[in-house]
Amino acid sequence: MGEWWTYSPEDFLMFSPRVYWRMFALTNGALWPLPLVGPALALAAGLLCLRARGARVALAMLAALWAFVGWAFLWNLYGVVNWAVFYAAPLFALQAVLLALAAARGPAQQRPPVPRQAAGAVLVALAAAYPLLAPLAGRPLSEAEVFALAPDPTAIGTLGILLIAGGGAGLWPVPVLWCLFSAATLWALGTAQAALPFAAAVAAPAAALFWRGAPARA
Amino acid sequence: MPLTRRRFLELAPGAALAALPMPSAAQPSALLTRVIPSSGEAVPAVGLGTWITFNVGNDPVLRAECTDVMSAFFAAGGTLIDSSPMYGSSQPVIGHGLARLKPQRLFSAEKVWTSGASAGAAQIERSRQLWGVPRFDLLQVHNLLDWQTQLPRLQAMKAAGQVRYVGITTSEGRRHAELERIMREQRLDFVQLSYNVLDREAEARLLPLAADRGIAVLVNRPFRQGALTRALARAPLPGWAGDIGATTWAQALLKFILAHPAVTVAIPATSRVDHVRENLAAASGPLPGRALRERISADVKAL
Numbered sequence: 451m452g453e454w455w456t457y458s459p460e461d462f463l464m465f466s467p468r469v470y471w472r473m474f475a476l477t478n479g480a481l482w483p484l485p486l487v488g489p490a491l492a493l494a495a496g497l498l499c500l501r502a503r504g505a506r507v508a509l510a511m512l513a514a515l516w517a518f519v520g521w522a523f524l525w526n527l528y529g530v531v532n533w534a535v536f537y538a539a540p541l542f543a544l545q546a547v548l549l550a551l552a553a554a555r556g557p558a559q560q561r562p563p564v565p566r567q568a569a570g571a572v573l574v575a576l577a578a579a580y581p582l583l584a585p586l587a588g589r590p591l592s593e594a595e596v597f598a599l600a601p602d603p604t605a606i607g608t609l610g611i612l613l614i615a616g617g618g619a620g621l622w623p624v625p626v627l628w629c630l631f632s633a634a635t636l637w638a639l640g641t642a643q644a645a646l647p648f649a650a651a652v653a654a655p656a657a658a659l660f661w662r663g664a665p666a667r668a
Numbered sequence: 669m670p671l672t673r674r675r676f677l678e679l680a681p682g683a684a685l686a687a688l689p690m691p692s693a694a695q696p697s698a699l700l701t702r703v704i705p706s707s708g709e710a711v712p713a714v715g716l717g718t719w720i721t722f723n724v725g726n727d728p729v730l731r732a733e734c735t736d737v738m739s740a741f742f743a744a745g746g747t748l749i750d751s752s753p754m755y756g757s758s759q760p761v762i763g764h765g766l767a768r769l770k771p772q773r774l775f776s777a778e779k780v781w782t783s784g785a786s787a788g789a790a791q792i793e794r795s796r797q798l799w800g801v802p803r804f805d806l807l808q809v810h811n812l813l814d815w816q817t818q819l820p821r822l823q824a825m826k827a828a829g830q831v832r833y834v835g836i837t838t839s840e841g842r843r844h845a846e847l848e849r850i851m852r853e854q855r856l857d858f859v860q861l862s863y864n865v866l867d868r869e870a871e872a873r874l875l876p877l878a879a880d881r882g883i884a885v886l887v888n889r890p891f892r893q894g895a896l897t898r899a900l901a902r903a904p905l906p907g908w909a910g911d912i913g914a915t916t917w918a919q920a921l922l923k924f925i926l927a928h929p930a931v932t933v934a935i936p937a938t939s940r941v942d943h944v945r946e947n948l949a950a951a952s953g954p955l956p957g958r959a960l961r962e963r964i965s966a967d968v969k970a971l
Binding site for chain 1: 719720721722723725726729730754755756757840939958
């Protein structure tokens with residue numbers, strides 16, 4: 451690509467905001483009534499992580515959700531309008547495998563510090579509340595992004611759960627990279643919502659490094 | 669008759685624009701047409717771009733809206749639709765519309781956007797299947813990508829009757845020096861470039877060269893991907909708009925482009941039926957002369 455310095459994120463945006471938001475309406479409509487369950491799943495995963503055995507269940511649940519979102523949303527829907535997303539879908543499958551392995555091995559023996567878990571709880575709460583962003587931004591609730599169905603709240607909720615449960619270093623790159631990619635897309639779409647995945651991508655690893663808990667195991 | 673440099677200068681801003689056909693109504697038969705220099709074939713001067721607007725994936729509602737846009741485009745007399753493998757799902761969405769509308773007149777303009785001869789051939793065939801056409805009217809090398817491989821291949825396809833015209837594209841004013849060199853050294857039927865009331869770099873060398881070499885010109889980004897029309901949306905239309913029969917800023921911006929004698933077809937993209945009708949209507953009525961073109965440009969800059 452010649453003259454690369456003349457390109458901006460907007461130059462790579464190949465679909466309209468309407469197409470982007472309607473993808474969530476199509477997903478919610480096709481999977482109804484699962485959108486009603488998504489926020490509860492995020493909160494349940496966060497609560498499960500407070501116990502070691504529960505954390506294994508939460509990680510296994512996340513593994514299934516990453517595989518599902520990667521296939522149902524990225525591969526079958528989003529990738530059709532954005533060919534770059536076809537390359538991200540296999541990373542969601544990889545994340546599912548890593549989470550499944552972590553679930554099989556169990557979480558860290560040493561519980562993470564309470565401030566780190568509190569930071570994780572904030573992210574989990576944000577992921578559960580994500581559907582409210584649509585009406586807050588003036589979009590119909592049918593276009594809400596729901597944890598377990600849409601990639602952004604799923605990635606943000608996963609970062610929160612990793613903060614609470616103390617997941618290994620190998621579990622972090624994919625959700626962080628997705629949040630950065632999505633933040634760039636949302637910024638190009640001209641929505642302030644871009645700040646949320648960007649903040650999660652920066653704050654979650656920073657919190658994990660600042661409040662180091664158990665040694666990494668994944 | 670090819671548009672030679674002499675002919676270009678004769679037609680140049682204001683001098684003899686009246687020599688161009690300028691019908692007064694927006695009916696299909698009255699649309700302004702331009703001649704493709706290499707063949708003498710006439711094409712309506714406003715086409716339909718599909719970047720972003722037709723990339724709607726499998727959304728049935730948005731696909732139906734795109735079909736409505738195509739239906740209005742053909743009903744208003746438009747024929748040329750331009751797309752690319754780079755445009756996401758635009759190609760199957762066009763194919764979806766064509767299968768339902770079965771237009772009597774279609775000028776299919778596609779691109780090859782890959783490296784390597786075999787990859788190029790495979791991509792063109794896949795594009796053809798997605799459109800559902802027996803062959804493309806025009807194949808262009810997208811953004812000069814691997815043009816040294818793709819252009820000779822497209823020319824061989826033309827010689828074999830597998831495509832009617834070949835061309836090369838660039839956008840947003842990039843790589844104009846290389847484009848100019850290719851226009852001088854290669855046999856091209858079409859060149860596609862960005863040109864609008866604010867981005868006028870092509871006027872200096874590329875448009876005169878296209879006229880001199882008998883190369884048809886497709887103009888992309890006539891509204892800077894909608895930024896111009898959005899910026900002008902609240903500005904009142906100046907009095908000169910009435911002199912050229914423009915009822916909206918979009919029509920004024922298109923008429924500015926079409927008034928350049930080297931321009932063959934402008935290809936605005938839209939996802940709205942009212943806008944596609946408005947765009948086609950710009951290819952009728954009077955066009956601005958040299959002085960008015962400069963005034964339009966100055967007024968838009970000032971706004």
